[in-house]
């Protein structure tokens with residue numbers, strides 16, 4: 248059982264294996280990944296696809312002297328396994344356990360942290376230039392997927408790399424998949440490269456060898472044998488990459504060690520930037536994942552035989568409510584269109600994409616573009632709704648400010664995964680959106696507290712005719728129907744009366760505020776609960792009434808405190824000449840690591856228990 252894998256405590260043990268043993272090792276790695284992730288959950292399909300590639304990389308290169316940068320980083324599990332972290336898989340993505348992404352603190356082999364897409368080539372180029380400036384001698388390798396290559400930054404980096412002579416290696420892992428099927432012109436181009444035999448021509452060090460190989464026919468595949476070895480890869484000239492100044496090698500079979508070891512060994516000695524096009528199969532080796540890679544992209548624990556997911560979301564998620572509401576809006580208004588940046592499943596827009604293919608736009612992993620594209624649509628009278636996860640929307644800060652808000656264009660942002668997302672960790676927690684959006688002119692931020700309010704929020708946003716962000720969290724939330732409202736107006740709403748003290752909350756955390764109030768009530772204390780359906784701009788009139796009616800005001804938000812909702816509340820009160828005692832509850836630190844949400848909230852002091860104790864203390868009372 249896992250005879251070879253168990254011997255591997257680091258890349259040196261891998262290097263001690265014979266080439267023939269690598270095939271068996273790949274089997275063991277796949278077996279381990281499926282069994283382990285069936286328990287813990289994680290990013291399965293992408294990792295199953297890069298088993299041979301990662302083994303070959305660690306066989307040929309010397310990590311950590313040679314630097315490997317994993318784009319997105321969700322496919323770095325095999326790298327973790329080969330660099331002494333097998334035991335860490337027991338606690339993968341759990342609170343206090345091993346991260347699902349590369350982490351510099353976790354291992355010297357993780358040289359650059361990722362989580363968001365399309366950063367690897369820029370970082371690799373920076374590291375390669377630093378190496379040359381410092382007179383060092385090592386390799387820098389970026390491993391980027393075809394999905395991540397749809398992100399503009401990857402092209403900015405290639406463009407930059409291509410104009411210089413800095414040596415770096417870019418591995419393009421092409422499995423024709425993003426989370427869903429990959430989309431766009433680049434994908435078509437890669438497909439053409441995968442199948443084309445017209446371009447084949449030898450290049451660089453193999454040109455001499457090529458001259459000695461008889462030309463079999465203009466359109467036939469040239470097998471190029473290197474004098475020193477058995478370099479059988481195809482070298483295609485005039486690719487887009489070549490024209491940018493990056494040597495293109497491939498495409499090769501990413502599950503064949505013969506091809507992988509050969510090409511990696513050769514790429515080491517080449518000059519300038521080199522891109523190796525590697526074809527792989529997402530989900531390889533686990534039939535269910537091969538057949539449906541999207542379903543096994545990111546999973547929670549599952550049954551290996553049936554693929555059935557064990558932890559199901561109970562109740563309707565905010566994302567599904569958003570998807571349903573968008574279907575409804577589209578049926579009512581012809582001007583409504585939906586935009587996704589490579590996340591139609593995650594954002595609940597899959598049905599919309601099928602029902603309204605002409606009004607649905609998956610732009611790839613291109614958040615920046617998605618927003619300016621939406622601005623263009625809005626400028627011409629269309630009503631675009633772009634559904635993007637909170638943390639990925641950070642990519643589009645200036646597009647929202649410069650292209651949408653300054654022109655006051657009616658672009659609606661469906662900000663999914665706002666607040667804690669849990670297991671994906673620091674790179675993915677949606678903590679910053681209120682802080683950065685509320686400083687933008689003309690922007691409105693709505694925060695439905697239950698999925699049932701999402702449709703009302705979209706209707707209200709459409710009626711506003713201005714930039715509107717609707718933020719809602721991962722998963723679901725439930726509250727008694729009596730607390731729901733229909734977003735006909737966004738004035739502050741008192742959900743529960745109280746005297747002297749009030750808590751003002753927004754979004755899903757309104758539920759938490761109600762729990763705090765309940766707990767205090769059980770101790771004979773009162774705390775009024777007030778909801779802000781719109782976190783920004785604030786309902787000034789309503790807020791001034793609160794300042795007059797209570798001695799203490801507490802705010803509660805599922806976001807970072809610095810620049811957040813609470814800060815805006817207290818700052819407005821100060822501006823208006825009011826002083827009120829109180830406190831802001833939210834995330835004090837800008838970094839919240841991975842783990843299940845319950846543990847994270849406990850650590851952040853955001854449980855009913857901890858908040859109520861804190862409130863009592865701040866009011867100079869003992870908790871009972």
Ligand SMILES: Cc1ncc(C[n+]2csc(CCOP(=O)(O)OP(=O)(O)O)c2C)c(N)n1
Nearest residue numbers: 293363364392393394395424425426589639
């Ligand atoms: C900026 C950003 N947007 C969206 C995502 C969500 N996301 C994670 S992996 C992924 C697909 C990546 O596809 P690819 O790079 O081809 O890797 P594969 O999963 O196919 O191995 C997406 C869209 C992200 N991590 N970062």
Ligand SMILES: CC(=O)[C@@H](O)[C@H](O)COP(=O)(O)O
Nearest residue numbers: 319321362545593668671721
């Ligand atoms: C790696 C990545 O960024 C995505 O796969 C992300 O993990 C998806 O998150 P959800 O599971 O919340 O859709």
Ligand SMILES: [Mg+2]
Nearest residue numbers: 392393394424
């Ligand atoms: Mg891919």
